Amino acid sequence: MRSAGRAAALLMLIPAAASAAGAPFDFDRAPGRLPKDVVPLGYRLALVPDIAAMAIAGRESVALRVRSATRSIVFNSLNEKLSDVRVDGVAAAAVDSDDARQLTTVTLAAPLPPGAHTLAFSYVGRLETQPHGLFLQSYVSADGTAGQLLSTKMESTDARRMFPCWDEPAFRATFELTVTVPAAWATVSNMPVAQRTLHGALATVTFQRSPYMPSYLIEFTGGDLESVTAAAGATTVGVWAVRGRARDAQVALADAQLILADYDDYFGFAFPLPKLDSIAIPGGFGGAMENWGAITYNDRLLLLTPDSTLADRQAEFAVQAHEIAHQWNGDLVTMGWWDDLWLNESFASWRGASETDQRHPEWHWWQRQDAARDGALRADARLSTHAIQQPVADELQAANAFDQITYVKGQWVLRMLESYLGPAVFRDGIRRYLQARAFGNATTTDLWEALAAASGQDVAQAARDWTAQAGFPLVSVAASCDAGGARTILLSQRRYTLRAGERAPGRWSVPLRIRAGSAAPHTELLTRDAQPSAAGRCGEPLSVNADAIGFYRVQYDAATLAADTRAFEAVPDGDRTALLDDSWALALAGAQPLDAYLALLPAMGGNRDPRAWEQIAAALTTLGHYERGTRGHDAFAARARALLRPVYDSLGWDPRPREAPDAVRLRRALLTVLGELGDAGVLAEARRRFGLFLEDRRVIHPDDQDTVLGLVARGANAATFERLHSLAAAEKDASARRRYYLALMRVGDAALAARAARIALSAEIPPQDELLRLRLVGQLIDRHAALAWATLRDNADRLLAPFPKYAPLIVAEQIPEAYWEGAPPQEIESWVRGRLPAEMAPNIARGMESLNEQRTEKAALLPALDAWVARRAR
């Protein structure tokens, strides 16, 4: 209620005003297809879903403000048939709904004068079977009973599937929703229930009117649900799940309370709705959706059971921290148009990771995000990459902006800026931004202006280099020493690309964080070529990306690299991580010898930094994969095992009491790579434990099951495969079942792999795990690339159906990158092109660049690797 009052006051300001890249938000200049002469202020919407007919009967009334006289009203609709269309009670002259353009045009007999008017109509729409609009979700409970519920997923452009509306983010309005459902059902929406009327077997539920918000944040879920609730300040926090599963929601509830209170404080703006619900949907879609006051999650991200792993627990916290951050960055303040999607996603990713790191220091969460940072650097090194802010001409392409540049690069650019300006100044800027734009929309410029006001610095100049320009720099470091041993470095930059020798334009103001020896790091903005900087004493270790916070790569001169290698065991974890990531990337690119990277491995000494070992395990797995089937394979594998085995031996097979989360991670990474490299001891022990596990499930901790079962599957014969398969088919716990099915897909034997592919497509996968099928087929790639490709190609419609929003992006970018060995590049490319519209050519180019790069890397690295092994053997 405090929200509604405040919002009403702000609405009067619905601007006559302006936005484009480089300008503050302005309603009239916000991109979009809908004319801005008619603005919706408030919707009253009454829905009657009919599951038997898979249809929606709706009655809608929209309070409008007409800004200049017009005879037509244009808004979005899809698969809806409107009837009895009236404006101020007068029947419309004509109504044209065009499903191809997703627009309805209402034409009036006489021009509508400026001022307040009311549009009202009835309509019939569709209940969806896939997670967009209002959709029906089927599921099977642990006790074997089948159930169905209704839920929604609107972002980016699917609210129009549930009801005709102005479905662009700048058209904020209030929503008052009424739904008629079976009387036994519980119902959840953005706002609390205002009124519930029973009539026979049905109940009609009206929710309180929402504050001014964009249509893509509307939520409704109805079904056989139960909830747990608690208070967080003035807000009621609830977690909803299907009957029988609310007991698995207690951890999520406590975390939601904690996170909400932290954000009220951080943002300096109290959560404006009376309640915040989180809803665990069995299946539905893969992630979570930040609907204001009613966040929906795939239930595996929210509900925890005794069979859940540490990774499940971490995902539960981190995803909630991301989605709850959206309640401010996204919901309270929304990007004006999809070209600024990063204002939603990068922000929520950065804020969520910071919250997770602060509340769980034992998880070393930022360090855990380093693999994602490195992945985004790799994606952004493609010549075909794009800027964080990218034009989105038509909202129907908005979904293609949801990629790792938007989520991950943006997150790290914000972290880099926060580090550069200082956390307190940065927070002050964020508070100013939210305060200025609350219940409204914003552009990137609004953010820079708030940060500039908080810091007194021209933030926009430096920041735009990172959001308006594609790619990132490679910073090169050339050190020299004076007679007294003092070191000076000359810093230069050029755009980093996947292949050394490729040239592409780009210059950045680079906020460097420099640490020499054991001194505290200092920041420095790199703006000039050959910029000099004092850097401690010669021979000391040096990091120009201290703590691995920066979104750039660094190449050191030979003497500095040698000093860093000598001191490698003892340098701060983040500095070590940055050097490993960069040395590996430079080796893949052919910019630095592979030997420089491999020399870092023995230099780890007794260090047990899990991110470092994870990085090494991943690199050795890649090299082992490239070596597979070559003459050099066995010698390489023996060398790699010799490097890893001592680390593994020091950890042991069994978890120790009160073991740190890092040790759990490290054990998993090492077990997997050692098994992959054919370590006979590890493989035999995995088989032995699997035998015991069949008798007693407690023998293998849930955290280790994925790894151990994967190792067993790798060498499984038909009998072992069937045992694993029976476990999967009989399992009632959703997380354990997913682990068993994923393990099956790692089988080494070709005939059994073909059987695994059939299982991935079979009816034994329950309906709420429909999303899992694509991942199962993906697991086959490593050992059976051609089989995986053929399975995907021949079943793509079915495998991609649960991803209606992301399917085009998956096909264009992820499939070529992942299935690069499955078929000749031309075959993959022509298949991809055949499935996608022409405007996705830039996305296809990115996918194909990744595919071709892996082929190039493999060919270039193998000789260098064999030479390294041969030298070591001598």
Ligand SMILES: [Zn+2]
């Ligand atoms: Zn998000």
